[in-house]
Amino acid sequence: MIIGVPKEIKNNENRVALTPAGAKELKKQGHTVYVQATAGNGSGFTDEEYKAAGAEILPDIASVYKIAEMIMKVKEPIESEYSLIKENQLLFTYFHFASYEPLTMAMIKNKSVCLAYETVEKADRSLPLLVPMSEVAGRMAVQKGANYLEKPLGGRGILLGGVPGVLPAKVVILGGGVVGTQAAWMAAGMGADVTILDLSLPRLRYLSDVMPANVRTMMSNEYNIRTLIKDADLVIGAVLIPGAKAPHLITRDMLKVMKKGSVLVDVAVDQGGCIETCKPTTHENPTFVIDDVVHYCVANMPGAVPYTSTLALTNATLPYAIQLANKGWQKACKENNELKLGLNVVKGDVVYKGVAEAFNLPYESVDKYLA
Numbered sequence: 001m002i003i004g005v006p007k008e009i010k011n012n013e014n015r016v017a018l019t020p021a022g023a024k025e026l027k028k029q030g031h032t033v034y035v036q037a038t039a040g041n042g043s044g045f046t047d048e049e050y051k052a053a054g055a056e057i058l059p060d061i062a063s064v065y066k067i068a069e070m071i072m073k074v075k076e077p078i079e080s081e082y083s084l085i086k087e088n089q090l091l092f093t094y095f096h097f098a099s100y101e102p103l104t105m106a107m108i109k110n111k112s113v114c115l116a117y118e119t120v121e122k123a124d125r126s127l128p129l130l131v132p133m134s135e136v137a138g139r140m141a142v143q144k145g146a147n148y149l150e151k152p153l154g155g156r157g158i159l160l161g162g163v164p165g166v167l168p169a170k171v172v173i174l175g176g177g178v179v180g181t182q183a184a185w186m187a188a189g190m191g192a193d194v195t196i197l198d199l200s201l202p203r204l205r206y207l208s209d210v211m212p213a214n215v216r217t218m219m220s221n222e223y224n225i226r227t228l229i230k231d232a233d234l235v236i237g238a239v240l241i242p243g244a245k246a247p248h249l250i251t252r253d254m255l256k257v258m259k260k261g262s263v264l265v266d267v268a269v270d271q272g273g274c275i276e277t278c279k280p281t282t283h284e285n286p287t288f289v290i291d292d293v294v295h296y297c298v299a300n301m302p303g304a305v306p307y308t309s310t311l312a313l314t315n316a317t318l319p320y321a322i323q324l325a326n327k328g329w330q331k332a333c334k335e336n337n338e339l340k341l342g343l344n345v346v347k348g349d350v351v352y353k354g355v356a357e358a359f360n361l362p363y364e365s366v367d368k369y370l371a
């Protein structure tokens with residue numbers, strides 16, 4: 001198969017969909033890989049490294065779309081790319097269709113085959129191509145929180161791990177899923193006093209089994225959250241209710257009881273945020289202060305660490321990309337239900353219920369293409 005990797009052109013996106021190592025794997029399996037010049041620069045991969053791995057470099061984005069049967073990307077195509085996409089071309093990338101109607105309509109119109117990273121789903125309902133970015137964001141949440149607790153950055157001037165003779169900082173984590181677990185590991189490793197809250201008792205049991213002694217678990221409810229945030233130095237928001245807006249677990253009035261210079265990192269901000277006063281910020285301007293509490297609410301945290309994020313993402317996407325390239329999308333999706341669930345728009349039909357419902361569009365079963 002001919003695979004094309006365009007350079008990401010969305011604002012501030014430095015990741016790339018394939019590493020030189022990935023290009024080499026695809027090449028080994030007999031495929032041809034075209035990479036747009038400088039596509040890997042933002043993540044630290046040079047054109048020379050791609051060439052050495054067996055890929056060919058094309059000078060511009062139009063030539064990549066023109067030649068490729070499968071396009072591998074990170075972010076959804078933006079307006080200037082719509083007209084470059086060809087009928088029957090397979091696009092393997094994040095789409096988040098339900099949040100943007102013009103993108104959905106454009107992909108219906110161009111009759112491409114859109115396989116979305118975010119809806120590839122395992123039998124246990126986990127989302128293998130979202131997990132790596134949650135892992136990055138969870139670990140980064142503690143790094144950022146520790147940073148903003150420093151006095152010159154507006155924090156109360158407390159070191160997360162304390163020192164001998166001085167107590168460590170108190171970290172409260174709302175939600176014990178992927179983000180919350182990774183955040184707990186990092187905060188615990190730095191010596192903080194960590195409490196993690198979740199609604200799921202089995203999840204709390206699991207966390208209680210695997211976490212070190214400086215991580216405690218607590219059932220998530222308003223009473224417990226109100227009690228804990230009075231003493232907290234850093235609060236990390238990491239809840240998710242699939243397919244819904246995050247619930248506001250910390251409301252505006254609750255900020256009043258928090259310590260001056262404490263820090264809130266709301267990782268769930270991309271789903272509306274679980275802290276009422278959080279609104280999305282950017283890496284250029286990541287924080288704001290309300291009631292003397294520092295708020296960090298960057299909606300694309302992994303974007304700040306493109307090297308790690310690219311490797312983490314491509315570790316997860318490459319095995320699927322190889323199946324698609326080896327078998328073609330129809331056979332690959334027929335044989336692997338995880339991939340089949342990734343199909344969202346196929347040759348003009350919306351084949352993912354959530355997308356059809358979001359815009360009141362007719363839904364078609366994808367089975368007619370896989371028969």
Ligand SMILES: NC(=O)c1ccc[n+]([C@@H]2O[C@H](COP(=O)([O-])OP(=O)(O)OC[C@H]3O[C@@H](n4cnc5c(N)ncnc54)[C@H](O)[C@@H]3O)[C@@H](O)[C@H]2O)c1
Nearest residue numbers: 134137175176177178179198199220239240268299300301
């Ligand atoms: N800002 C970013 O850059 C960024 C990056 C990656 C992920 N995220 C977001 O982080 C959030 C968490 O993602 P995840 O992968 O950890 O999800 P996850 O599904 O693995 O975990 C969510 C957890 O929240 C728990 N939960 C639900 N309601 C709760 C409540 N009321 N109180 C306490 N816990 C509750 C669930 O039981 C679950 O354990 C999502 O909104 C995701 O989109 C943001």
